[in-house]
Amino acid sequence: MSEDDEPMTNSANSEPAGAATGTLTDPPEGESxxxxxxxxxxxxxxxxxxxxxxxxxxxxxxxxxDVRSGETLGIVGESGCGKSTMGRLITRLLEPTAGKIEFEGKDITHLGVGGMRPLRRDVQMIFQDPYSSLNPRHTVGSIVSAPFKLQGVQPEGGVKKEVQRLLEVVGLSPEHYNRYPHEFSGGQRQRIGIARALALNPKLVVADEPVSALDVSIQAQVVNLLDDLQQELGLTYVIIAHDLSVIRHVSDRIAVMYLGKIVELTDRQSLYGTPMHPYTQALLSAVPVPDPRRKAAQGRERILLKGDVPSPMNPPSGCRFHTRCWKATEVCRTTEPPLVPLATGHEVACHHPENAPDQQPGDTKLLRLADGVGTAG
Structure with a gap:
């Protein structure tokens, strides 16, 4: 965005803090x-x-x-682990069963439609499927201008001019204003979805698998676009993906999910350099390395997990990964490990983390070696 591009104006923004608009002050860089x-x-x-x-x-x-202002938090895990549900919960598209969600210090856990309406300016979502998230009966101009109409915001110069500017920001042409979604490729449709999410200058953008439906070459373009927009507009991202290569490129911190729970949370370099949870190790071992010489130099063997992912209707007792873990002991079957910070800076939910002292140092009998127990190896 150039210096000549002034932010949109809205008469509601002049109201004092705590007014019905729900407008909140920006947190300092790095705060939650x-x-x-x-x-x-x-x-x-x-x-x-x-x-x-x-x-x-x-x-x-x-x-x-927590998600800090100005950072990108990546969420990874197998299909069905709850990543997308989590994204819809923190944007309040789903009602939580329990727990608490705070945005800029304000509890938004159970806000109704009226209470969430002003906060929609600050929290937006980019949906996974660019083919179904855009209404085929509406033009691009109508789709991207919808947030202005719903929030009663009148940008300087008019809605059409602002929409055309947004299209240019995401790499499209202003002439696309009157076209329909079916006239665009998958990558272009995802750019339209990004333009819609950025319309009201949000503070937090949740991107649910933003590139999973796109070709590899287009994935790189969209990922680079998201990175550029963050630098330019000061956005905070929560990016949900199953592609560890994408997450590594865009994230500052990464959370690994398994069966509805976070099993490891740390910064990008630590996660890829010294993964501490066995599940994280298995995920990273499955990342393809195009150069065989580089793969041999890394010395990382492929870890094949035995068995299927347990049903989320009836998850295992204790640690939910113990039925597939080669390090599982009796305590893993009976006691659920908490997500605790270790001296290395990792937050890990594991009784026997890698490269760190065990939480349960006296429990050394592996379940996979016990008689009659056929757990993973």
Missing amino acids: LLRVSGLKKHFPVTKGLFKRQVGAVLAVDGLDF
Whole structure:
């Protein structure tokens, strides 16, 4: 954005703090913009004519983390681990079952539609599928201008001029204003979704698999665009992905999820250099290395996890990864490890983390060697 591009004006922004608009002051760089504690989302499973609840899918089952102003937090994990559900919870597109969500110090956990409306300016989401997230009956101009109309914001120079400027910011042409989504490629559609998310100058952008549906060459363009926009506009990102190469390129800190829980959280260099949770090690070992000589130099062997991911309706007792872990002991089966900070700076939920003293040093009998127990090796 050039110096001539002034931010949009809105008469509501002149109201004092605490007014009905919900406008909050910007936190200093590095302070927590978003704080999540004990966050849970359980989807009920019903059966029969009277829809009697017979169980629940524990999609997200107790998350604790914060997102600092100006950083990018990456969320990785296998399909079905609860990443997308978590993204919809922190943007309040889903109602949490339990826990607390604070945005700039304000509790937004159970705000209704009216209470969340002013906060939609500050919290936006980029959806996974660029083909279904855009209304095929609306033009690009109508799609990107929708946030202005919904929030009652009148940009300087008019809505059309601002939309055309946003299209240029994301690498599209102003002439695309009157075109329809079906006239664009997948990468261009994702850029339209990004322009819509940036329309109201948000403080936090949650990107749910922003490049998973795109070709590899287009993925690089969109990832670089997100990085450039962060530097230019001072955005804070939560990026959800299963591609560890993408997450490594864009993230400052990375959280690894497994069956609705965070098992490791640390900065990018520490996670890729010295992973401490066995599940993180298995994920990183599966990242393809194009140069065989480089792969041999790294000395990292592929770790094949045995068995399937357990059902989120009936997760294992204790550590949820113990049924597939080659380091699991009896305490892993009976006691759930807390997510605790270690001296290395990692936050790890593991009784026997790599490259660190065990939380349970006296428990050394491996489950995979016990008689009648067929756990992973």
